[in-house]
Amino acid sequence: MEKEKIIEMRNIRKTFLNNVANNNINFVVYKGEIVSLLGENGAGKTTLMKILYGMYTKDSGEIFVNGRKVEINSPKDAIALGIGMVHQHFTLVRTLTVLENVILGLPSPKGINLDFDYARKRLEEIIQRYGLVVNPDAKIWQLSVGERQRVEIIKALYRNINVLILDEPTAVLTPQEVEELFKTLRIFKKEGKSIVFISHKLEEVMEISDRIVILRNGVVTGERRKEETNARELARLMVGREVIEVLREKTSVTKRSPLLKVKELKALNDKNLVALKGISFSVNKGEILGVAGVAGNGQRELEDVICGVRKPISGHIFLDNDEISGKSPKEIIRLGVGRIPEDRMESGLILDLPLYENLVIEFYDKPPFSKGMLIDYKNIKRFAQKLIKEYRIKTASIDVKTRTLSGGNLQKVILARVLSQSPKFIIASQPTRGLDVGAMEYIHEKLLEARNNGAGVLLISEDLHEVLNLSDRIMVMYEGEIMGIIDRSKEKVDIEELGLMMAGAKRRKVS
């Protein structure tokens, strides 16, 4: 029997500025199946589903629901067509109860009076039927993250959806909660509902899906039935074969002496979940240690802790012999850490201040830039002039608001500021994200130069090319743990193995 197509997306294309997020993607959902969208961050999974859910408008392509061509312009349209979506970030009103949240925005059969009795009956029915245990009268802020997710699912079911899209639903759940979620999903399936499961975790995808569609860089790189594939193949499709090793000319490290030592580091994320589960590693002088991994596996928290903006719950970080964990940003800068943060617009720079101030903001209070309580703007401007020449920062002048610079030049401002202090250790997070090839090359060059001059560099990047291009050793992070470290002076990188480690399906002993 031919399976019934519920949804068919044809030749979907979506670009953000110059970035192709979905490049002519075809995607089908059949009745009563669980289909996974597998891919790294930025592969285009969420974008594709947000188009289906009416949150993004596609540039081109067609969508068919039950064989009929439709235009979906808002989530409201999507829900009317029986499509529901649970986002990574929940959309609940914290101060209202579960029941109130579920009926929020729906017309009431009683006109301006809300029909709570009817709603409660239906809600309890849904809770019963799918095992989505949650107290209808609890306020959202009282609930755990797992319970909040259940409320989101209930909300969708209450609206009579047939297709449920779940965006990285397990990212916020405990293993027990994941089991419960999977149970619920299997009940859906039995009832003939369809589920789109967005994930980058191989094990889960292999456990729950009937069919797996793999995306990479905005295109479908494969489609497999679960029975006919394995984790190894999926990892390869996800990470890609064409990632070839481009080893740059490097002065080889003769003797390694550890510079930055991280010991048993534990830290929470913003949701108070453990994001770093006691990791230990070190970065040597004159090497680049690349951190590979899908975003959201603790890299951000590691960056924050090293930069001094997140206090660890336990563990230590030593730079040479100075303890830096728990110290303030200023102290950490003074001890010789150069920080190139992931969020260059909101952390690395203050865009509304003039350029010359941003070029000294991490050390404006040291001579020759200030004396006593006064700032010496003459010296600062002279210094800023020198830096924009040296680092070829394109700007009308040093007096303009920093906001007026282009992305690549903004990153050069940070780079110039950091390198001008000749730091012993540099942490660079996503240093070239969103930059053009020219700027990217330049930043890579400068990082390698710092390394060759003896600095230790911790490079956190989602871009595997970049990690492979620059790193002496590669460390893979998954769910707040280190899955393994590949020392390239001793072995070649096995891309498949790397993919497996990134997706949490393989772990090496870390020596």
Added chain:
Amino acid sequence: MSWPTIKLEKRMPPPVWFQVLTPVIAVFISLLISAVFILILGKNPLIAFYYILKGSIGTWFAFKEMLVKAAPLILTGVAVAIAFIAKYWNIGAEGQLYAGALAATWIGMLNLPLPKPVYILLVITVGFIAGAIWSGIPGYLKAKLKVDDVVTTLLMNYIMIYTVSALLNGPWRNPVTMYPSSTPIAQNARFPIIIPRSRVHFGLIISLLAVLFMYFLVRKTKLGFEIRATGANPSAARFLGIDTIKSIIVISIISGGIAGLAGVGEVAGVHYHLISGLSPGYGYSGIIIAMLGRLNSIGVLLAAIYFAIIINGAQFMSITLNIPSYIATVIQGITLIVMLAMLLLFEYRIKIGRSK
């Protein structure tokens, strides 16, 4: 069913010369709107504006009175402006003004055996400290505990205003007249008059010094840089090593102190005793002055003078034309709204469309 949607979209900021012109345009537009109200009252707006100018700067006497009015307005304007630069939303300059006035009155009533300059310096210092404390408390709460500063500074106004009122109706009531006003402060505690045959007092010099201080603070000092960075993006400032907590606490103290000086001037330079109507809302006007002056020292000075002209001029105009003097308050309010709207339109364009 679909409603038209109104969306705000970010846009590139207009050129600098236009930004400098904004307050002028805002003043012009607000006067146009005010003219409508004057028309409704059945009077000719042009004549009304003429009397406003005549009553404020049209004569040497009026001009001097305008300067008396400008002194506290400059101080509260500076106080609010430096706070706003750090995004410490000090709505409490009114309360801080009264705190300064209360402290100055207290010291002044002690009749200390001090030479005039020393006594005046003491009164100024104590008044500054009182305002500083009254603003430092919400500043500390904001910086350390993230307590909403708009609410705390605003509500602390009432605590101070009613405290003053309670004192004046209780222990400090003038035993001779039985009016709710304090006994006069010592002769040696009073500010000297700086223009003969006028009420223009030493407070005007203090306020001009405050403008200079603000210019210097913002442009030349580390603290000035720190409050600008903190105000522009607190989380980035923190990341980049600036002690944003310290910056906010320190600027809240300085801001409150300067507002306190406005109260000192009213007691020691104008009334010589404390009364409950000491300030007709100088603290609140300071907010509008700070915004109209675009948080710039010279801008604040000009805006304060403009307000002094409006307030004194409207008084004269209302008597002459027999319309309520509240028109001055109306013009102030409209100016703020127009200015805020213009600042918004700098950064955003309004897009009206149909919801999809």
